[in-house]
Amino acid sequence: MIAEKQTGYRQKERLIGSHLDENKAVLDDMLGIGVTFDIGVHDFSIGHTKVLLYYINGFADSILITEILKDLNDLREREMQNNVFEHLYHKYIPYFQLTKVGKIDEFLDKLLVGQVGLIIDGEAQGILIDAKAFPGRSPAEPDTERVVRGAHDGFTETLVINTALTRRRIRDERLRFEIMQIGERSKTDVAVAYLQDVANTKLVDTIKEKLQNIHIDGIPMAEKTVEEFIIGKTWNPFPMVRYTERPDVAAIHLLEGHVLVYVDTSPSVMITPTTYFHHVQHAEEYRQTPVVGAYLRWVRFIGIIASLILLPLWLLLVLHPELTPDTLDFLGVKQKGSIPLLFQFLLAEIGLDLMRMAAIHTPSPLATAMGLVAAILVGQVAIQVGLFSPEVILYLSLAAIGTFATPSYELSLANRIVRIFLLIMVGLFGLVGLMIGFGAVLLLLACTRSLNTPYLWPLIPFNYKAIKGIFVRLAVPAMNKRPSIVKSQNPQRQ
DSSP, rough: OOOOOOSSSSSSEEOOOOOOHHHHHHHHHHHTTTBBEEEEEEEEEEEEEEEEEETTTTBHHEEEEEEHHHHTTTTOOGGGEEEEEEEEIIISSSSSEEEEBHHHHHHHHHHHHHHHHHHEEOOOOOOOOBBOOOOOOOOOOOOOOOOSSOOOOOOOOOOHHHHHHHHHHHHTTTEEEEEEEOOOTOOOOEEEEEEEEOOOOHHHHHHHHHHHOOOSSSOEEEEEEEEHHHOOOOOOOHHHHHHHEOHHHHHHHHHOOEEOOOOOOOSSSEEOOOOGGGGOGGEEEGOOOOOHHHHHHHHHHHHHHHHHHHEEEEEEHHHHHGOOOOGGGGGOOOOOOSSSSHHEEEEEHHHOOOOHHHHSSSOHHHHHHHIIIIIIIIIIHHHTSSSHHHHHHHHHHHHHHHHHHHOOOOHHHHHHHHHHHHHHHHHHHHHHHHHHHHHHHHHHHHHOSSSSSSSTTTTTTTTTTHHHHHHHHHOGGGGBBBBBBGOOSSSHHH
């Protein structure tokens, strides 16, 4: 008989019994055999011993399973005189990734992630063959992190491929990928990656504890859902973790002492802990000479700063001409629109986001045409009919370029919200509003902590060596210490 016992997580935990028909009845009922088309069972015999093979269409490697079945069907009864299970497990199944299971629930969990299961008559254990072949794409360069020179591979939606791409760059036996499953129904594989002798053990334990305490039916939104459980409830628009789809970026952060979280079905890897300045650096800066890399970094800084303060500052000077120096008189509005400037900016910001979303949801062959229509037709006609002034379109375009130059997509969205907030403050309260707005944003950033890490480090608290490494792209031989903010076990890099 199939035994049952109470557990805290499941109401009943069934053990695999020694009677094949009883096992089959339970498994067929739980898996929906005959109802769902994508889960199948193959009934065959090895000599006089009956065997059930369970599989999921699209997950199992059909070529490998065919070869295994061919070898099993060639077995003769005299080769399987005693202890059929041990003979199959240790000798006659020509595959190296085999697992013994004694529980129905464990058998189902492994089966549903793509493994192939064998139930043998007269045996109170099953055999799982890790012959899964997930549907996926090849490692291609991520669209949001392109580089001119350097590696052009990127993470995919398959966890095993992502860990392999990382281990290819860090061939160290101390690199750890600790895996767990999250979601009562989705059972999504999540891996915590770190260097055993480098990463802060307290940070590793904290992240693992937060992951283990996630109780939810599923995480189909993958890494973003996991992030919200790790960071907690917050209305802060700034990103608390950094995402990357580049294996080289993930590898360099592991070497620095960061802890990474890989989530199956997602090509984005979560880097923890991070500060504001982690989001303003790009891999391209390290693919050029230090001088060129520093120049590229400062160009990005200028773009980020422009995306934040250009529009509020111009609006302030236009609304309060007495604050405008004589040398900047040309910045004024030459042709006013039909509606107040503040509402022009707000409408233009919303229109820009609408065009961005339309471009994302437009098929690629039509995206270019849609962009031309939005940029030329809508913008030009809006100026001609007097809805917008030309200066509003000009400065909004410059701010948008700065937004798109921001390496982190999440930070660019947060900066856009901050920009709208500053515009409203300037439009309502003028110079005082701008000062209060800037102060509120700086106070928010200064008080923000990501996994107990100061968000504005190394500016607050101040660290001269670290701040120099942010504002000046140093040569790699000069970067002989890991960032102190990660509290690494081994602070020396060389």
